[in-house]
Amino acid sequence: MxxxxxxxxxxxxxxxxxxxxxxxxxxxxxxxxxxxxxxxSLIENQPQFPEVTFEDSKGRVYPVSEFDGKYVFITFMYTYCSTVCPILEMNMGQVYSQVPEEYIGEDIVFLSISFDPERDDPVTLAEYTGHFNADGDTWRMARINDQEELDSLLEEFGVVVIPYENGDFAHNSAFYLVDREGTLIDVMDYTEIGEAAERVNTILENDKGE
Incomplete structure (x- = not known):
């Protein structure tokens, strides 16, 4: 056949x-x-941090140029979140604790940015810093009051935020690292704490050695 x-x-x-x-x-x-x-796509294109104005947990208002010359380790969150955000910030605190003290504040600043500026005023952010032992200086929590500026930053950094009717948000979560010139150079899995800390420390050490 x-x-x-x-x-x-x-x-x-x-x-x-x-x-x-x-x-x-x-x-x-x-x-x-x-x-x-x-x-x-973000890692390949390395977008620049857009011009925005922050208001932090201490009521200070300043432009993004406040961080010129320093690396910035960033998360995007909102304080009313009861799901991933507390884990995200807790993990951020563990990365913070693994960075040598000599770099903290001098070469790198940690920054948690709220995308819920209406509710996350300085008083609310100050309370939230206390939950994670953030000092408000080397690890700051801040909001961006101008919605257009906030939307621009979220879009540039690929942060997806979808509001629900009850005031909650669906959103993606990650660690973001911006270099001394304000360029996004890495996006890291927020659940891989050791890898994120090692990545940050390697960059800082190599930067110091140049």
Whole structure:
């Protein structure tokens, strides 16, 4: 009986076509999810921190140039969050504790940025700093009152924030590292505390050695 070679040939074509689509859709097999693709794009494009004005937990108001010449380790959160944000900030505190004291404040500042400025006023932010032993200086918690400025920053850094009717937000979470010139140079998994701390310390040590 003559074998039907059309079937395996057709299957091979379908498989090849599927792999091609997967390759394109996953940015060359590197991105298996939309979030991974977003992170890869951010790391590749390295956006600049846009001009924004902060108001922090101590009521101080200043532009982003306040951090010129320093690395900034950043999270995006809101204090009314009862799900991922407390874990995000707790993990941030663990990274903070693993950075040598000689670098803290001098070469790097930690910054938690609220995307809920209406509720996260300085008093609320000050209370929140106390939950994580943030000192308000080398680890600051701040809001951006101008909505256009806030939206610009969220868009530049690929932070997705979706409001719910009850006042909560759905959002992605990560650690963001900005260099001394205000350029985003890395986006890290907030659950990988040791890796994030090692990454930061390596950058600081190499920077000092240059």
């Amino acid at each position: 003559k074998k039907n070679w059309h079937t395996p040939f057709a299957l091979a074509l379908v498989l090849l076509f599927g792999l091609s689509l997967f390759y394109i859709g996953t940015d060359g097999f590197k991105a298996y999810t939309a979030e991974t693709a977003r992170v890869n």
